[in-house]
Structure formats: C-alpha cells, structure tokens
Amino acid sequence: MPKSGNFWDKHxxxxxxxxxxxxQSYNQxxxxxxxxxxTDDSVLEIxxxxxxxxxxxxxxxxxITAYDTSAKMIxxxxxxxxxxxxxxxxxxxxxxxxxxxxxxxxxxxxAFNLLHLLEDMPxxxxxxxxxxxxxxxxxxxxxxxxxxxWVWPIVLPIMQFLRLAPFVRFLxxxxxxxxxxxxxxxxxxxxxxPASPPSRFIVAKKT
Numbered sequence: 001m002p003k004s005g006n007f008w009d010k011h012x013x014x015x016x017x018x019x020x021x022x023x024q025s026y027n028q029x030x031x032x033x034x035x036x037x038x039t040d041d042s043v044l045e046i047x048x049x050x051x052x053x054x055x056x057x058x059x060x061x062x063x064i065t066a067y068d069t070s071a072k073m074i075x076x077x078x079x080x081x082x083x084x085x086x087x088x089x090x091x092x093x094x095x096x097x098x099x100x101x102x103x104x105x106x107x108x109x110x111a112f113n114l115l116h117l118l119e120d121m122p123x124x125x126x127x128x129x130x131x132x133x134x135x136x137x138x139x140x141x142x143x144x145x146x147x148x149x150w151v152w153p154i155v156l157p158i159m160q161f162l163r164l165a166p167f168v169r170f171l172x173x174x175x176x177x178x179x180x181x182x183x184x185x186x187x188x189x190x191x192x193x194p195a196s197p198p199s200r201f202i203v204a205k206k207t
Contacts, residue, residue: 025193029201033139034060036203041107046096047114051077058089067094096127103130111140116169125183129206138185138204146170148197173200180204
C-alpha cells in the first residue's frame with residue numbers, strides 16, 4: 001500500500017485540475033462551516049490538499065494554518081495563496097503530530113474528506129482534542145461507505161495492491177460519530193452532504 005504522502009504527490013496535479021463533482025454539497029458544507037467560524041479564530045486544517053477550502057474560508061477567520069502530507073499539494077496551495085494574496089493562510093507539509101503544533105493553540109480544527117483515510121483514526125481525533133483550546137470546535141466531513149456497495153470492498157484491495165489507491169476505512173455514520181465522542185467531544189451539528197453515500201458533516205465541541 002502506498003504511503004499517503006507519496007500517493008498524493010503522484011496525483012497532485014491531476015487532483016488540482018479536477019473539478020468538484022458535487023458543487024451543491026460542497027457549498028452546503030462551506031456554508032455550515034462558516035456559520036461556526038469567527039473573525040478572531042485561529043484555525044488548523046489538516047489534509048488541506050491544494051488549499052482551495054482554506055483559501056475560501058480565509059476571509060471568515062483571523063488565521064488558518066493548513067497542513068498536508070503531500071509536498072506537491074502544498075506547492076500548489078502556496079502558488080494559489082500567492083496569486084490570491086492571501087496573507088492569513090500558511091500552508092506547510094506536515095501532520096497532526098508535528099511538534100510545531102502546540103497544544104491548546106487553535107479555536108477550530110478542520111478535516112474534510114480525511115478521517116476515513118487515516119490508519120489510526122482514534123489517535124488523530126485525540127490529537128485534535130489536544131490541539132484545541134477549551135470549547136474549541138472540530139469540524140469534519142467524512143464519507144461513510146460501510147454497507148453502501150458490495151463492489152468497493154472487493155475492488156479497493158486490488159487497487160491498493162497495485163498502488164492505485166490509498167488506505168480507506170469503511171465507516172458507518174454511527175461508528176464515525178462514536179469515534180469522535182469517545183475522544184472527548186460533544187457533537188453539536190450533523191448533516192449529510194451528499195446524502196448517498198453519506199458524507200457526514202460533523203461539528204463537535206471539545207468538552
């Protein structure tokens with residue numbers, strides 16, 4: 001199975017050129033996210049990809065730090081930030097567990113289309129909790145594919161063996177929400193954007 005950074009390095013340019021398939025669901029996600037942001041928030045986005053979401057939300061917050069494991073994704077994101085003169089967004093190659101990220105440093109941590117790609121999801125969510133200030137928010141959206149199709153559980157391992165796909169976790173919405181609440185969060189909002197397969201939008205408050 002390819003390491004995530006190496007996999008996404010190979011696909012960064014294609015990913016950057018690929019249009020969003022479901023713009024309505026993306027816009028719903030962004031609208032609900034903005035509803036929970038404030039102009040004095042310090043925000044961390046993990047798995048930021050080529051930076052489009054961080055740049056879109058930059059005007060709603062004070063500062064966004066955006067990390068991705070793919071250096072090529074970050075190069076594209078930095079080029080976008082320069083073109084847009086986005087002065088309050090800092091892109092960097094890294095992970096949640098980098099020492100440069102101080103505990104209780106952020107009002108909000110965001111993870112869009114990421115949690116199902118993590119091999120150790122509970123540890124990642126626990127780390128998010130540590131990085132958040134008291135009453136901070138964890139905002140995420142995660143595709144939940146468990147029970148949705150018989151095809152992917154058969155095809156995906158073959159694609160992974162051929163290094164054509166990254167690690168993917170097949171989650172139900174209940175499993176996802178349980179993983180978040182088990183790590184010290186209270187879920188205050190949910191939604192499915194889109195509904196099928198459910199891409200679960202969750203706003204969770206640090207307790």
